[in-house]
Amino acid sequence: MGLTLPIELFQQANRRISAQQENVLLSWVCELPGGAAKRVFDQGKAFKGERFFWQNKERTLRLAGLGATDQLRVEQGQDRFLALHTRKEQVLQRTVTNSEETACGAVYFGGFSFDDQQDTSSEWEKFGEGFFYLPLFLVTEKEDRCYLSVNLWLSEEDDYAKVEAVMAQWDKIVASLVMPDSEVACILEERLAEDAWLRAATDVVALLQESPNMQKVVLARRMRLGFDGFLSSSLIIANMEEQQGNSYCFVLENGTSTFFGATPERLLMADAAHLESACVAGSIARGETASEDAVLGETLLSDAKNLAEHHFVVEMIQGTMAQFCEDVQVSASPILLKNRDIQHLYMTVSGRRSEARMLDVLRALHPTPALGGWPQSEAMTVIRLKEEMDRGFYGAPIGWIDSLDRGEFAVAIRSALAIDTNAILYAGCGIVADSVPTEELAETAIKFQPMLRVLGGKVHERT
Template sequence: MGITLPLALFEQAKRHATKDEPALLSYVHEFTSDVSPLVLYQKAKDAFSGERFFWQNPEKTLTLAGFGVTEQFLAQDKQKDAYVGLEDRIRALKVRTVTNATEKQTGPLYFGGFAFDPERETGKEWQVFKDALFYLPLFMVTKKKERVFLTVNVVIYPDDETNKFEAVQAQWEKIANAAVPSLEIDTLVSAKELDPDAFLENAAEIVSLLQGSEDLHKVVLSRRMGLRFGHQVDSGAVLEQMIKTQNSSYFFVLEKGSALFFGATPERLVEVSDGEVYSACVAGSAPRGKTEAEDEKLGNELLTDAKNLREHRYVVDMIEDTLRGFTEDLSVSSEPVLLKNRDIQHLYMHVKAKKRADVTITEIARALHPTPALGGLPQQMAKAIIRMKETDDRGLYGAPVGFVNMDFEGEFAVAIRSGLVVDSLGILFAGCGIVSDSVPAKELEETRMKFQPMLRVLGGTEL
């Protein structure tokens, strides 16, 4: 898995650079043998622990593993919009980039996530992520179906010598030849649902608000589960367990020092590729059955349940209305179908459109977030109520996580079925949509069901 110095590209980058404005050399190499991004992510633990990310789409047609940070975008000025800030950073980087990349999802791209609500004060557990954190990785392994590529991103100054890139080559060789570390999630010492009584009280108050308002239709209320481990949790072990125990999901892991944000989410927010825009309408929830017959019965009940269908229609209408402002030739699948995960099934519809030429994926993500599935309806009114009722910052939970390239294409999922671990302490997140006929006790049970996937990943027992 060796790589060779791209001498011509290196010299071009040097000519492109100035003392004050260095160039970015983004070199792409295609492997001829079968290479696993997951294995390389794990091998990079010793060299780049705290500086790694992983992404895989539900179809397993795209996997990204990044380690090392050539540049990061950290949005910490609350007076500035994080989406606009990331766009500005990308535009500034693009004009000083030299690359041989020809395949999408290779070459320079940023991976990370935005905060759910940048208008509220950042919680102490989310401090390292701020309002947004995105990495331009030193090394990124891309697997597209059966083809595998390595991207190396290096900052080049006019007086750099070839030994700079040779040192990076040596780093890569060390990772490629390293042994795979033993992977085991440390013993889960305790798992405790936090403030269930407060959730029930807030849910009842929101139901009253909904019943007394003609304008407010839905508010998504979230809650937490606190976890404690014996030692710091290994992100590679968490990733391996997610892949083993979940299906039909986006898998994501984002490290920042001793903090780890991870999840297996069923929900795409937006994908932009070759001028096409894709989104998904996911809402409504039911448990999976213990037998095939019970599972079919629960699924059929979900497909005909008035409350869940109404929640899903809110999502469909909002996504359709929002995308019309950025696209043409928009189409939505005709009726909901079931999206089945191991523990939960949802109502699902697919959206496709042609992107207008002047539109970026970050603009679309900003406008869509949060959809009624994660925030409520109307969007701003629901966010204001969430701010009042939830005492804790959601951080990256429920927000866009994914990647964007220099042409503002990429993909964002919604970071649900997720958790945060800092050192040996963890938090799991779960939410549910409150509508006018919601029963708070049933909504509490729904959130317990939504804790289950990540609790199982981390070694917990059935709730």
């Protein structure tokens, strides 16, 4: 494509290097006519293991990142939200850029662990308590326009030849043919520790019935799939886009591990003036016919248990947003959020942003009662005692944040972790005092369906 990074911006970076006596991040943004984030992701196979993809549920924003100009892995014991905020602010102080376009330039993408007090299991070890990339190349597709961001560190020893080498690398990427990846077959499906999960759910129901204060505890479980080859991120994205409408689609590669999902749940969206969150809780299956689907939807809208679960979420998010926003607005009443395999109760909470730092709001919101329980602290204690697994990034914030503190994070549900030729799927459900453990187990089976379908596993259709 012959793109040329302006020499003037390079010279500006050199002057900053001389003045500050330290390396400088040069972040160049240009419009990319005819660009497409998914195509560039597919073309970037040379960066496999250092790629990410993000698509919002409205499909008005797509991000594809290749390479890691900077990488943040948060260690246990660190304040993970503060660690990311501090890193991006430090980088911002050393950045020379030509654009303030949202979701362009020095954008960090990644996620956090669900519980930083949980011992990290071996499959999640390389992700730490938080894991984020600042990509070398970022393609941002939004509002019918497409942008390329090039992020590279420059030192006083670097001349323009380094810039030319990076741009030549970009030209090679976009000139490469997109070769389709091979399909792999699912050869193993293992539902892990179902009996232990049922015992834990029974114990939690008894605890809730005896406790005057605790209202809800979310218990999660896992299943494992095995394949006759390595999973392809490109095929995973294509399947999620085709099958999982009305959902965020994300892929985060980290070496031979890939965390991915198609989640319906926004945790926080921030622009310069506003903050917005979504209240997603309560669930029921989709119907086989339009009339059956409508009946199921009406059942959900009038079900006392699900309405109570949803109310906990709305109350908590509204109260949290009120700490950071002015003029907080809550949508009038729950509506149905319909995905391919499941439907939920849905409302929004928004407000005018004051001086709030995005990651402070994110910290305060996580975990909502939809993924942890209520009250939060007591529910988390029970989860640590009864769940007997590491959720890793499941149920936790995943998304992006740019240098001007704008961004969006979703809740990483309907998600899976692929490691070599295996995948671990995650699903959870809210346990309340009148829950029936076998019915809750059936609900988690429904929540496995989206990733089972994406990966070609055995999808258990309702009869």
